[in-house]
Amino acid sequence: MMRLLAVAIVSVWLGGCAAGLVVAGAGTGVAMGTGVDHTLSGITYKTFTAPVGEVRQASLRTLRQMDMTVTDDRASEAGWIIKAAATERTIDIELEKLTSNTTRMRVAVDKGGIFFKDAATATEIVTQTAQTIDERPRPAPAKVAAKRS
Numbered sequence: 001m002m003r004l005l006a007v008a009i010v011s012v013w014l015g016g017c018a019a020g021l022v023v024a025g026a027g028t029g030v031a032m033g034t035g036v037d038h039t040l041s042g043i044t045y046k047t048f049t050a051p052v053g054e055v056r057q058a059s060l061r062t063l064r065q066m067d068m069t070v071t072d073d074r075a076s077e078a079g080w081i082i083k084a085a086a087t088e089r090t091i092d093i094e095l096e097k098l099t100s101n102t103t104r105m106r107v108a109v110d111k112g113g114i115f116f117k118d119a120a121t122a123t124e125i126v127t128q129t130a131q132t133i134d135e136r137p138r139p140a141p142a143k144v145a146a147k148r149s
Contacts, residue, residue, distance in 0.1 A: 036126055042117025043108045046126045050133050052079045052097040055105060058132040059093055062125060079103065089118055091125065105129065 036046050048055050056073075063070055063084050068091060072083035080095040086109075094106040107125050109118040 036123060036130075042119040042122065043106060044119060044122040044126050045104065045106050046130065047098070047102060047104045048130070048133060049101060050103055051101055052095050052103045054133065054136070055095050055103040055129065056080045056082070058129045058136075059095070059105070059125075061132050062128040063091070065128065066125070086121070088112060089121065091121075093125070 036044060050058075059082055060070065060073065063082070066086075068084040068086045070082065070084045072081065074081055076094070078094070079097040082091075082093040082095070084091040084093070088111060090110045092106075092108045092110070096104040096106070098104055105126060107122040109121045109125070110116065111118045
């Protein structure tokens with residue numbers, strides 16, 4: 001509790017300085033979810049060890065499971081763009097192909113305008129997509145031949 005109070009005091013003392021925001025964010029990282037990055041503007045990011053096509057399929061499945069309507073699903077120069085809608089919200093998902101087996105996901109959920117983001121919903125979309133990818137069938141590990149002496 002004292003640590004949280006100290007962070008709050010330092011944040012107020014530093015005012016609008018970026019350093020104050022970094023200090024304030026340092027203590028909250030664990031509660032936000034491992035491997036999920038958040039910006040102060042409410043945008044959520046995660047990098048997956050999976051091809052862009054697999055992350056796309058997992059994203060579409062997640063949106064269906066969350067009963068969100070996909071309004072756009074198209075290839076982009078960097079990878080893939082998916083747009084969806086929910087009650088009073090628009091969801092923008094960008095999938096960026098970093099390598100053949102690495103994809104960066106960016107999720108922004110607008111609630112009534114560009115200045116009002118729904119970070120909780122964006123985080124849930126990323127979390128559910130990650131779970132969908134984790135549940136995918138994996139090939140059996142390769143057998144290693146035993147050495148004969």
